[in-house]
Amino acid sequence: MGSFKGHALPGTLFLLVGVWHIWSAVVRYTSNPKxxxxxxxxxxxxxxxxxxxxxxYVIAFGSFIDMCIELLYSTHLKFFVDGVLNPSHMNDFEHSGMLLMFFIFSAVSLISEKTRFLPLPEGALCLNAATAFSAEYLLFYFHSTSHKGLEGYYHLILVFLVGLCILSAVAGALLPTSFPVDLCSGIAITLQGIWFYQTAFVLYGPMMPEGCRLNDNNISCHAIESEVRGELLANVQLFIEVFGVLVAVVVSYGFAASRYENSDLKSMQTMQDGLVQH
Structure with a gap:
């Protein structure tokens, strides 16, 4: 199970990083596509x-603070029971492992950029990010906490979005000059952050579907119809969020093009228009 804060905090981090990634990719491309x-x-x-x-630094400190909350505060320092890992806090240990991977990604990137000890190319850093997302994917797919019913459906969509983050990160290493790949990476991270928030508001906040409720740390629905209605509502929410992000991307591209566009981008668009006409 989880909590509102447990989903809102990582959602905030992913959303901030994703939006910044989209805007930066758009500005860099419109400024000099070549x-x-x-x-x-x-x-x-x-x-x-x-x-x-x-x-x-935001990724490093955000993941480190969240990891400390999961590992130290949530477990109350009761790591072992009868010589084995405390089974009551396995989900906290799993979350900590996922957050550790993002902390390692940010630390490795900082060392690579700021020092001469680990001069990794950008492709290697992309694969490093893909590794962190892969750890997140495996965590949510093989979670020790049994996600069933409506809760399971929301986490299934989250797993799908994490998978998109993995694919876009790997594609970034294979296609280092592709603007669509870089843009897709930012979109996937942004959608993941938004869906963390959506899960928090629906399962642990005021947007619980009619006929379902949070009871004793479990989401229960009075009838199968209520659960199906909740899943259909999740589909609509995902569509609205995807549509909203795509509209925001188009608007941001138009704004960046009007402000930063150079002659190279204009000439490329003229050539493409000419090819389409012929």
Whole structure:
């Protein structure tokens, strides 16, 4: 089982990183499409370079704080019972492992960018990110907590979105100059963050479907019809969120093109228009 805060906190991190990734990819492409390269993280410009690595620090500190909450606070330091891992907190241990992978990703990226000890190419960093997402995927797919019914359906959609993050990260390593791949990566991360929030509001907040309720840490529905209605509602919510993100991407691209567009992008669009006409 989970909680509202347990879903809202990681949702906030994924949403912030995803939105920043989308905007950065759009700006970099519209500014100079010929030199565009996929980036697994994006520096913050200005401020004399003092905030350049802000994204990586947000991931590092956010995952570390959340990991401490899961490992130290949620378990009450009761790690072992009768010489084995405490079975009552296996989900907290699993969450901690997932968060550790994202902390390692941010730490490795910082070491690679700021020092000469681990000069990894961008493709390797993409695969490092894919590894962290893979750990998250395995956690939610083979969770020790039994997700059934409506709760299971919401987590199944989350697993699907995490899978998209894995594929886009791997594709970034294989297609290092592809703007669609970099954009898809940001979209997938953003949708994952939004769906964490959606799960929090539906299962642990005020948006519980009619006929279902949270009782003794379990989601129960009075009838199968109520559960099916809740699953159909989840499909509608996912469609609205995908549509909303795509509209936001189009709007942001239009704004960035009007502000940062250069002659290279205009010439590429003219050539494409000419090919379509012929």
């Amino acid at each position: 030199t565009f390269r996929v980036r697994v993280w994006n520096p913050v410009p200005g401020f004399d370079g003092r905030l350049k690595y802000l994204e990586l």
